[in-house]
Amino acid sequence: MTSPLLTRLRAEWAPSIPRELLAGAVATFALIPEVIAFSFVAGVDPSVGLFASFVISLVIAFTGSRPAMVSAAAGSVALVAAPLVQSHGLQYLFAAGLLAGAVQVLFGLLRLGVLMRFVSSSVRTGFVNALAILIFSAQLPHLAGAGIATWALLALGLALIYGLPRLGALLGWRALTAIPSPLICVVVLSVLSSALGLALPTVADLGQLPDALPVWGLPAVPASLETLRIVLLPALAIAMVGLLESVLTAAVVDELTDTPSDKNRECAGLGVANIAASCFGGIAGCGMVGQAVGNVKYGGRGRLSTLFAGVFLLVLMVALKPWVSQVPVIALVSIMVMVSAETFDWTSLRTLVRHPRLSSAVVLATVVVTLASHNLAAGVAVGVVLSGVFFAFKVARLLDVRCEDRDGDGATGRRTWRVSGQVFFASADAFVDAFDVLGAGQRSVRIDVSRAHFWDVTAVGALNKVVQRLRHHGCTVDVVGLNAASEVLIDRLGTGAV
Incomplete structure (x- = not known):
């Protein structure tokens, strides 16, 4: 046996x-x-x-x-x-x-x-x-x-x-x-x-x-x-x-x-x-x-x-x-x-037109750079960088910030911003721009981030910037819904504004 x-x-x-x-x-x-x-x-x-x-x-x-x-x-x-x-x-x-x-x-x-x-x-x-x-x-x-x-x-x-x-x-x-x-x-x-x-x-x-x-x-x-x-x-x-x-x-x-x-x-x-x-x-x-x-x-x-x-x-x-x-x-x-x-x-020739344009662009860029330089490492390096950039661009576009007025006539009642998606270096500016700080007035503001995740120091800085701006204009700000990972990151990197 x-x-x-x-x-x-x-x-x-x-x-x-x-x-x-x-x-x-x-x-x-x-x-x-x-x-x-x-x-x-x-x-x-x-x-x-x-x-x-x-x-x-x-x-x-x-x-x-x-x-x-x-x-x-x-x-x-x-x-x-x-x-x-x-x-x-x-x-x-x-x-x-x-x-x-x-x-x-x-x-x-x-x-x-x-x-x-x-x-x-x-x-x-x-x-x-x-x-x-x-x-x-x-x-x-x-x-x-x-x-x-x-x-x-x-x-x-x-x-x-x-x-x-x-x-x-x-x-x-x-x-x-x-x-x-x-x-x-x-x-x-x-x-x-x-x-x-x-x-x-x-x-x-x-x-x-x-x-x-x-x-x-x-x-x-x-x-x-x-x-x-x-x-x-x-x-x-x-x-x-x-x-x-x-x-x-x-x-x-x-x-x-x-x-x-x-x-x-x-x-x-x-x-x-x-x-x-x-x-x-x-x-x-x-x-x-x-x-x-x-x-x-x-x-x-x-x-x-x-x-x-x-x-x-x-x-x-x-x-x-x-x-x-x-x-x-x-x-x-x-x-x-x-x-x-x-x-x-050979199947890639057919899928090139069916796949998302950004994925096809990565394939073509890898091929073109490799053939131009006769260096496989250079082609792969360019492909990896482009993949990362395109991925960050796509994820950044999924960020959504919605504003709701509650408990009042909209002028003095509480205002709530609900954030959904990933906040990181590529979406941080869009996150900051989504808040109408001047239109908030002197009221109670709640930022609900229960459906969001903060990934890096840039994201933490963006959240701190929004909170500081609102408080500077007389608002009372309450950030709710932070998940455990985001809360640890903010405690470690934050400036105390949150």
Whole structure:
């Protein structure tokens, strides 16, 4: 009888070992062109990015929270790292990676992953769509000035990727559905290109591939305050960008698999992986949405697919280097085009016109800023800010202040203002303006706030201002209905007017 522990480990690591291995292999081929490309963006040799991707995948398979998620050395981290490499060299980049990893571990231990709850679904949609467009646009240089042979192989590659699973399902051939079609695409296009003697760019043309295993070693930088001054800000930027992309990637995989993950553990796990990568001569990395989507699409559900993606990458780059070097780049472009199409949220095009205009504006702003800056973190930051501003604007409009005259002829009797809604920095001015202080006369005034809530010091200041103005004009003011939270805030921050 299988023990509960073994059952849990099997579900977490490898629900289906063949599918995990094959899905991890697909993720590996999707990693190669992007890792090499972003290595050039960061100003480092391809081996630095490839070694880092191997180490990160290996470590985070054990330390991370999200099974089937793919993390590697790519993304906006490369953009942040480039200036440091140019100004101080590669060793300082490794030092920044160590510090960034430590910050990420601390972030996870302090359970600050909860902050990602402030990233709305509109921002996540914009993030995913912008990333899909960036992945696709990164393939265009490989197609610039391409000949008929290149376009023909691209068409054949896409036909194999999308057509073989459908053909296998139609004919009942399990082999065509069991083996991920991107792997078949790589083999077929490689054999065809070699057999026909086509002079096409190969993986070897992308850059010098590693010819040895990574070696452990601490960064060769002085242990001084000057070194800390140099690497501190880049390390914080690397840490924040990596955390943002990884947690958003985990959220995407959560939705695809309909399973939860611990974002705090994911943050700490990424930090451990980046520390390890830096000690093995690699650049820091983060979660990769496109590769994670491809992994899940082709059956990856457990940690084994993540682990194998890194191990297979090292095997390809070192042990099988002569064969991998001859793989035509167009085969990898075909896979990346598929990854781009699968990553893009096509339903968002329909919902863009049906959803509230402010939500759609957040999606578009996230996409536009990301594409303009080529920085996913910048796009998400703008999206989060806009979401907060729009939310505050909508909530502020829900504030309602109504005036009632009772117990008299309206000139000398009691006047009651009933307040409903949320009073905070965005609605405080509207709250003050709603009171006709001059028209109140010298009478008894009651302000009923039983249906209102005061959130911050600005709200408390607004209430105090109204009360002081009324008393200045000879009114007797009584504030009733304060809820417990508002009363505590007013007692703590108030000036004694209430």
